[in-house]
Amino acid sequence: MTLPDDIRREVGQLLWAIHDGVATEQQIQHLEQLGREHPEIRQIYAQFTVMCGLMHWEEGQHAANQSDQTSPANTSNSPPPPGLPLIVIDPTKHNGMQPAAWLAPGGTLFSYAASALIVALGLLLGWNYYFSAPQQAPAPPLAQHAKPGKKLPPETPLTFVGRITGMIDCRWTNPRNQAIEGASLSVGEKIELAAGLLEVTYHSGAKVILEGPCSYSIDSRQGGYLAVGKVTANVSKTMEGVGGEARKETSSTPDRDSAAPVAPPAPLFAIRTPTALVTDLGTEFAVEVDPSGNSQTHVFRGTVEVVRILGNRPAGSPVSLRDNQSARVEVGSTRPVVVVRDESFKNRFPRALPRRARLVLFNTGVNLNDGDQDPHWQLVARSDEPRFEPRPTYVIQPSMFTLPSDPANIRRIAHLANERKRSQWISPDVNGGDLPGSAVYTFRTSFDLSGFLPRTAVLHGRFLADNHVKAIRLNGHELTVPDHPHNAPFSTWHSFLATSGFVEGNNLLEVEVTNLELADPPDAKSKIMLRIELEGSAVRQWQSPKPNESTSNPPKTSEGR
Amino acid sequence: MPPGCDELDEQIVQLISGCQRRLFLYLFGLLTSSDLAEEALQETNAVLWRKRAEFQPGSNFFAWACSVAYFEACKARQQRRRKLPSFSDLFLEEASIELRAAVENADSLQTTLHDCMDSLSVRERELVDRRYEHGATTKSVAVSVGRSVDAVYKSLNRIHQKLFDCITARMREDRKP
Missing domain, CATH: 2.60.120 (Jelly Rolls)
Known part of the structure; x- marks a missing residue:
């Protein structure tokens, strides 16, 4: 097709407006006009429409197969024998009704034909799977295979763990990935801010405030991975209770031989960084990671536990931090977590989103x-x-x-x-x-x-x-x-x-x-x-650290362990 | 029924069931609404069955089915004029020819679509999944994901353009000798 890019883009937008049901009379007339000037637009219309139609069709099949999976009539996992026709019906044996009525919407034959078609398609797809991947792995749900256009990613389905509950002057590292206030967040989502403040409230009640520039990934239902930047975490009272109850579970030494990424026990809220794992024990705390990966943690109130991470594993014993204590973990250092006392540190983090004035x-x-x-x-x-x-x-x-x-x-x-x-x-x-x-x-x-x-x-x-x-x-x-x-x-x-x-x-x-x-x-x-x-x-502007206050210039160490 | 009708009927049923997806896509192209396309498909099935005696074995069943479906789409358009895009008859007639061709290639298009879907991010795929759930609208998707309708509309528009560009590029590649 030799359609100019700008017209092609415009046609794409018009087609989406039509398929979304929001196209105006003028837009439709405009598309027709473009179609008269560029006959290939009719071909684009057809292909775009068929693409959308296929997604509708597959979703319908998916829904039908899901429904079919749960029906008692389809509990057998036996694949149908090869050569079984999709639909086996004999209209002449149906209650003496006129054939037209059988196939008409709502008619017996039509209902039978439709359900038989769905069942047969489902069985056929299941059979296809049975022969293509027979023994290596347990069969996944049939519905997953009946929905090839919606191939699921290898990880588990999306789990929404919280939402964005506040944004102040946010600028995004990649504008195409920007989100809006109220957006749900799922495990695996990454928030990359060039500037501004963004508040995430987890369904568990924990709140984190991210300050750009930063890169933060939603790690789990109760935590995240801070690659760079600053985050303040405030764990609600209900979370504090949960954390307190779970405290005993964390006292055991982490499994050093495990190659799996370090993850906190489920009930505790935690922030991971390239060098540390900061586990909340009922508190309000902040973590900053500089571009080199050095991490600094400060506790405003309560207690957190900080442990060094080396090669994705905990290295050394966890260190407990209490009110107004800070800890620093440096990249590549063999020293254990260093606890520092830095009063100025606490002023470098926004503890709440500033309000409008x-x-x-x-x-x-x-x-x-x-x-x-x-x-x-x-x-x-x-x-x-x-x-x-x-x-x-x-x-x-x-x-x-x-x-x-x-x-x-x-x-x-x-x-x-x-x-x-x-x-x-x-x-x-x-x-x-x-x-x-x-x-x-x-x-x-x-x-x-x-x-x-x-x-x-x-x-x-x-x-x-x-x-x-x-x-x-x-x-x-x-x-x-x-x-x-x-x-x-x-x-x-x-x-x-x-x-x-x-x-x-x-x-x-x-x-x-x-x-x-x-x-x-x-x-x-x-x-x-x-x-x-x-x-x-x-x-109002919030207090932001000056460049020379970066954690790459560590404050005076008053205590080392 | 004359003798041998049972056998012919079974063949018709197989032919009807064998072209359901293509007929749906063809009708969807003419009506741009999945609900209406499904309704029209049922009507088309009923007409095809009722007029099965007119079908000459060995001739192109899908071509015959399309002519019936086109007529049913026109009827649906007249009945639901206010709910459907107001394309001119001429545009739809010309588009129907292209639709036939596109629908005939639905199998390869579907394969390509699956490949292109794989190139979407998890978030994009989730949006598409939600949008194509039965009865979903862009507004309902926006509510479910906690974003503005406008933002979701734009995202879906971008995703569709991405998919379509991907499909077009791959089909162009396939056509190369």
Whole structure:
């Protein structure tokens, strides 16, 4: 096929949308159009569809065979003799029903034919297995063989042991392997973070917080393998009880002759590293592995047991660590586990995911009096004044007007009334006077993200404008301005949202307001007024180790064993 | 029934049962829904049985079955118009020719599919397995694996493209002299 790659990709996406049942009318028409321009697309359609159909078919066979396996009628393991036809039926011997009715959906023959077909297929596949692998190994479940498209991996089926319960500013080593909060995790899954924090809660109740860069594999229902990076583990009280009960089981010396990878006894939560096995005995602890494989363990509270690993086996006696004790295990060293006292070590690990905090943002005119200068909002540009110098803005009262038919004592408010404690109208003219209608006026406010993670920031805003908001920019990045009328009413809020474009430190939010309508004469003048309310949040930065605090520079050793 | 019908009936039953998978795939291609394809397959079976006297022994049974299945698919499309992609009759007619050809190669396609499935990661295979469970939707898969519908949709899209590219490449290799 000579179809260009981009069209082929597009066709693939359209076909998946169709098969997933979410394709729109336009997408279908587009596919047809592409099919007219590139006849080979019809062939792709056919092959893609047959591929999907085969998976549906095999799943149906798989389900039928599974059901068949459990039915009493199929308890015999004897293979059918060669040459047995798939279906043996004699429609003329069925209750005097008309043949069409036998084969029709719901008819006796149809049901018989269908079940016979399924049974025969199952038997045939079983027979095939019987002759292809007769004696070497016990026969696996037939269903496994009846599902050749879904060949199971050699290991046991997926075992979900926990899920991702929190993520802060995560960046993935391989973006294709990224997961989302709430995702289930199974044994064997690897989490590789380039940066950020990720919390995993095991079904057992244990929680671990990974800090990128790190590589952590889910090892079992109660543990993991930390190849590099940092992990903090917090074992719940229920787990502590379990661990305590199981303590006696771990006191025996591990089998040195076993070539099997070191694994803790089942009830205990444990973190493996390239050089150590850290077994929880009811506690909160942290483990760090540097790129060389050196491991450092710190206990915040409770007790853990650390044992050196050499060549996948425990080497030496386990060492118990208690509150605020740390232990270091170095690659290639013949020394036993070294217990160190390093107070700074405990500050290098996040013990809980940091929470979102509210950003300090200022609504226009908030808590100011009529005529006050707004210290947080400035007019920074006017399109009709190239050398414009930033000027203050002032709180002004909504303007009043009367209609010719109004009684003398009636005055109507053109704008939504000010709310001093929430937000008020501001204008570059302290008297709310008229300004040139053809110009664009740029209002600006700033806010500080120092101490926050810019990637986690979210800003919600809403505005009222007389006359119209032309653009909203965050640090120069255009935000989507909601559709709104070019003129009154000046009492309906319009919302906007920023989820990206934030920077560390000072951030600038600019709002361009136009005056009058486009149809007005260029020399016309009018009031220019703006009212904005803002709300935002971000995650605070957590304490992260500096590069020179790596475990490759071990802290002072106060005790060696 | 005229004499000899029993023997002919047995042959018809064998022919019908022998082309169930190919008929299902053909119908699935026309209807893009496994449930509807199964329903249409049952209808097709019933029609094939009812009209078995029209079949001439020695002629191409599958070609005859496909013409019946095509008609049943058209009926299903009319009845379930709102639930199915609104392909034009012309597109489906042209696609049906390609479908016949693809379905005829279903055996080799299935073998290739199995090989290509082996190249998927455990996680990808799990997603595919879940998606093709009876009655499953992308939404139900997303709920079961605790991911967003959009993420699962994109993952499944990527996996299908990967499988299809793998199948296409291998079939191209096979066609080389």
